[in-house]
Amino acid sequence: MTLRETRRILLDGNVVDVERRGDELVAHDGRTVKTTDAVHLPPVVPSKIVCVHLNYASRVTEMMAKLPPAPTYFHKPVSALNSHDAAVVRPAGCKWLNYEGEIAIVIGRTARNISPAEAGDYIRGYTVGNDYGLHDFRDTDAGSMLRVKGSDTLCPLGPGLVEGWDFRGKRIRTLVNGEVRQDGNTDEMNWDMHYLVADIARTITLQPGDVLMSGTPAISRTVHPGDVVEVEVEGLGTLRNHIIEGPTSIRTDVGAQPTESEEVLSTAQGGDWEFRGIRAPRR
Template sequence: MPEYRRILLDGAVTRVRRDGSTLVSPDGRTTGLDAIHLPPCEPTKIIAVHLNHRSRVAEFQARLPAAPTYFHKPTSALNAHGGAVVRPAGCRFLNYEGEVAIVIGRTARGITPAQAGAHIAGYTIANDFGLHDFRDTDAGSMLRVKGSDTLCPLGPGLVDDWDFRGKRIRTYVNGAVAQDGSTDEMTWDMHYLVADIARTITLNPGDVLLSGTPAHSRPVEPGDAVEVEVEGLGILTSHVVEGPVPVPAEYGAQPTASDEVVSTALGGDWEHRGTR
């Protein structure tokens, strides 16, 4: 399965092809996998489904709607393989969410699920980080919860000709397994999600759809290393840092630690409220 990455090569943004442990540019230059990575695509929009994996639904004892619901992450949230994810000073509940990202290859509007595959350029890995400290004020839009800067790592590469069925998704925190799921848990598959959004929203080449996360999203701390591994797509690595400047307290909604915030961040794990 061909895999393509976007990196900085001699100071220039370059699309390269992976050949084992080597990255090869169109003009034949080579570099290693430790190159400075960029997100593997340039979306005009990032759309994410709320609940989709059955294990996540069961964890929250939720009831799925008849059709998927979505939220939007601004492109300013984009981050790359090896990048730093910033938890603002004064915030406590920054959660990882490992998942598969769908990347659009051809303009899609008014298509069926059966046609959606022809409009997909390929797939990559996403970590749909959430800053749940703002859930009380942004629960509907999820704007600051999911859209704050650095909260959308994508990568390391874009893989085409990848069959999304039956693929394992694992998230590791400091080397320990934190999430362990499968794409077979998804209530709505990749083709359904693309066709559903494209009924009313034009999807452009490079646009990204995040397909949902398995159970056991939990908060991480500055200094933690988070890896998302998807079978056939590789491993996306991020590290968590603390922002040096607190969210201004003089105006706007403030981070909170309400029951809703804590229960969401800890997956309904009320027994351990107030802990990591």
């Protein structure tokens, strides 16, 4: 199948679907814009974003964890959506914002009670994602990951949605300020894209545009305001974002506050942290 890449951009103040042709983006009415000049939006508008926990073998080894018999998941609210070349906001008063380069599956047809063998027919395509985690709230989320993974701007996707792409044997890398930090391959995945879709669709109806994040390789680490983070996926392109600090601190008159426990530090800093001797928790 021929690869086809579409994007959603702001063009002359309007939200426009465009098709990539080389280094140009072409709208249905013939207007064009250079890919480097476009103001990007998330390439899809999902009703839900479902994320798998551990999946890549290198990440399992790094976390000194044992995979369960079947995948486990968490949910990112759609308000966390962000786009290519946009800012990822670390709230003032927080320290432990980590990248996680991933591949996002995009549903193309309503899916419910399908087999892994059928799942490919329900996938429209794939895009690059970065499943940022604000680990300052890890102690207070009681396993839900709601604020850790669901805070505003923490789910950039893009730059485009690629149809006809084969996920097998593809390289995925994350770079921070031009330095490679993650370097993995989709063949590391314990559960492939088709399995994940079929598993979720057993009890949750997946609608066109819905997104499933498929996991990250080893070496998720903390980034800071001023850093530029790029996720490269072979055949899907490069998703680029920059980190900024929010203008206001987390309110102190309501709710649990950011913490810096051993679990927070071990998750955020991996094997480089000072409590090197203890068992790292699962993601």
